[in-house]
Amino acid sequence: MTINRAVMALAGFMVLLSVLLTWFVSPYWVWLTVFVGANLFQSAFTGFCPAALIFSKLGLKAA
Incomplete structure (x- = not known):
């Protein structure tokens, strides 16, 4: 699963x-x-999403 999903x-x-x-x-x-x-x-305008940061630290890959 990717970070976006x-x-x-x-x-x-x-x-x-x-x-x-x-x-x-x-x-x-x-x-x-x-x-x-x-x-x-x-997050649609700034690109900053706290959940995406957490998921990336958990090891999920970017799309």
Whole structure:
């Protein structure tokens, strides 16, 4: 798995998790979705993604 695919998988998982937590636990969990979306948006323009740095340190290869 490449870093790009791992980042997309993590973002998708976090969005689904936050939807479930919002539905079953508290509406405030929607802020997790906002955070994930904002992070994806800023990384599209700046190229900086904390998750990509973590995945690279874990040994995943760039595309």
